[in-house]
Amino acid sequence: AQKITQTQPGMFVQEKEAVTLDCTYDTSDQSYGLFWYKQPSSGEMIFLIYQGSYDEQNATEGRYSLNFQKARKSANLVISASQLGDSAMYFCAMREGGGSNYKLTFGKGTLLTVNP
Amino acid sequence: DAMVIQNPRYQVTQFGKPVTLSCSQTLNHNVMYWYQQKSSQAPKLLFHYYDKDFNNEADTPDNFQSRRPNTSFCFLDIRSPGLGDAAMYLCATSRGPPSYEQYFGPGTRLTVT
Numbered sequence A: 001a002q003k004i005t006q007t008q009p010g011m012f013v014q015e016k017e018a019v020t021l022d023c024t025y026d027t028s029d030q031s032y033g034l035f036w037y038k039q040p041s042s043g044e045m046i047f048l049i050y051q052g053s054y055d056e057q058n059a060t061e062g063r064y065s066l067n068f069q070k071a072r073k074s075a076n077l078v079i080s081a082s083q084l085g086d087s088a089m090y091f092c093a094m095r096e097g098g099g100s101n102y103k104l105t106f107g108k109g110t111l112l113t114v115n116p
Numbered sequence B: 001d002a003m004v005i006q007n008p009r010y011q012v013t014q015f016g017k018p019v020t021l022s023c024s025q026t027l028n029h030n031v032m033y034w035y036q037q038k039s040s041q042a043p044k045l046l047f048h049y050y051d052k053d054f055n056n057e058a059d060t061p062d063n064f065q066s067r068r069p070n071t072s073f074c075f076l077d078i079r080s081p082g083l084g085d086a087a088m089y090l091c092a093t094s095r096g097p098p099s100y101e102q103y104f105g106p107g108t109r110l111t112v113t
Helices: none
Strands: A010-014 A019-021 A032-039 A046-052 A064-069 A074-079 A088-096 A110-115 B004-007 B010-013 B019-025 B031-037 B044-050 B053-056 B064-067 B073-078 B087-094 B102-104 B108-112
Touching: A010 A019, A019 A110, A032 A064, A032 A074, A046 A064, A046 A074, A046 B102, A074 A088, B004 B087, B010 B019, B019 B031, B019 B087, B019 B108, B031 B073, B044 B064, B073 B087
Parallel strands: A010 A110, B010 B108
Antiparallel strands: A019 A074, A032 A046, A032 A088, A064 A074, A088 A110, B004 B019, B019 B073, B031 B044, B031 B087, B044 B053, B064 B073, B087 B102, B087 B108
């Protein structure tokens, strides 16, 4: 079974509108972290936002927010007021378990296209 | 600015000719990673270092080796590149607890002819 599932291979959004990118995860650990990365066509992976499993409030970073629903095991990324520069591949990732695990498991990604 | 630097950005090598990719960081992070990313796929972890402790992924081919001579530098050696090794190679670093987020370099795009 996949640990990170991103069901939307591609998404389209109009400039200035909000968009939600879906991510569900599978883990039996109580301690874990969820990440979102943006990868433009240039190739660099850019860290956007992080949510810890024990964090009670949803993480926010500027126009990015993470809609964390622990019981449903979902960690959707919400981008408000989309800009043309938001067009990129977006990856959801998870780190499981305790302090000695430094690895991330990535989903397959969602390609977001922002239309003018 | 503190950052992760990869050289070269583009590398062309011949089938079977050894190649070395370089990564350096000014973040002073303990953990460094090498990923392979093929077109339209998620990054695939090859190995990572925690300080000098090397951690190889079980499915990383023996053809791929790594060296970390000091905190700042990490190298990826491909001993005999095949056509299937053509990919983007991403280096990342991590500062560990509490969030473990990884910071990536710009990548090296490897072409094998």
